[in-house]
Amino acid sequence: MDVISEVIGTIRAGRPSALRVRQSGTWGMYLPGIEGMGFHVVLKGTGWLITPSGQPVPLNAGDVVLVPHGVEHGLSHTAACTIDGLPDLELPSAHPVTEPAAFDVVLGCYRLERGRIHRFLRELPPVITMSPDYDRHPETRVLIEMLVADVAEDLPGAAVSRSALVDLTLVHALRHARGHTRLGAWPEVTDPGIAAALNEMHTSAQRPWTLGQLSTIAGMSLTAFKRRFTLLVGTPPMTYLTDWRLTHSARVLRETKAPLAAIARQVGYSSEYAFANAFRRKFGIAPGRFRDRMTHEPTRPGRAPVPDAEQV
The missing domain is CATH 1.10.10.60 (Homeodomain-like)
Known part of the structure; x- marks a missing residue:
């Protein structure tokens, strides 16, 4: 049994979403806890991942944050803050600003109705940060570029493309986590x-x-x-x-x-x-x-x- 395929098959019972957020100056965003699984991809700039417990984690362009079971957390321009002090995430307007921003990130997730997170995801750390090697895995860069292009406009077929791109991004994040983090034994069924x-x-x-x-x-x-x-x-x-x-x-x-x-x-x-x-x-x-x-x-x-x- 391929556990990643099973995890994605289970999470797809939920509703996919993705959006791009640009920030400059003094900024921060609180991301509420949900029943679901999500990710962030830093496209430009630097920032900090803020969690209720634990030290702030620095983020740089290209970094990926995987949130296996939807815990509350936040992003900020500074490590000198707490999650309670972060402002709520403001959704991009219908006519987004096109000027360059200091920090640029894509947020994506599957939100589930009621408690149905796969048991394997529950066993993972609440937040996992990764720095993929895009030279070794150019397909990951292409995938992110496709996701960014997809969230830029609400084109015909977006319901299908958005779901597929969120699926693929989560698959790549889980593969990377499996190969580059100490997550313990993955529950593959080889019998x-x-x-x-x-x-x-x-x-x-x-x-x-x-x-x-x-x-x-x-x-x-x-x-x-x-x-x-x-x-x-x-x-x-x-x-x-x-x-x-x-x-x-x-x-x-x-x-x-x-x-x-x-x-x-x-x-x-x-x-x-x-x-x-x-x-x-x-x-x-x-x-x-x-x-x-x-x-x-x-x-x-x-x-x-x-x-x-x-x-x-």
Whole structure:
């Protein structure tokens, strides 16, 4: 199992956003805590990463900040400040200033509805700073340039391109974190039997799987399969399958206009009613309302970690 692919697949149940912020003079911005995952890419200038605990971290052009599980933090022109003293982030106006700025940064995130951050992200440090080698990885520079161009204008297809570019930026940030920071062992599942069962769950979620069928695919007894799966993946197999189905359905709800009955069949539920009940148990909201909120509700930044804050 590729843990980065699974993390991105899970986070895509949320709502992607990205924006560019330019600052000069005496500046600072408070970024409220959210349920989600985000990143910042410093395009120009220098600044400081401010967290509730810990020393301020210097930031330079090219640095990437990864925020795996949406903790509150801030950015500032000076290290001599606290997070409580930072002003709220001001969203760029509809007609952004084009004059050069001392500090230029792109902020991006996926904000989730309610608590569904992947367990692996919860185990990472709250904030990770990186300085990618753009000469060795020129594709990272190209990706950032594409993201900057995409947020500059609201062009046709932006809903698709923004999501794809945020996905790719997070993938590159996680890859870099994996190779260049001491994050401990990444929970890769290399057991061929468990990997085979996971692959069937992911690619054929619509099938009415039983524990016995999955253990047969894994080539294990039912008891051995359940024990081994739970040890390696962190949750029992049928619990994992249910969570995967519903997380996938949330992504389909956000990205398509498919009828609820069709989505229910796509993720293995015999009826729209059964699907809606399972979805409500996991997310605390009916699938139809979830779709409406994800596609129509505006961004509302604020100092408190409010449910609708979109900026990380």
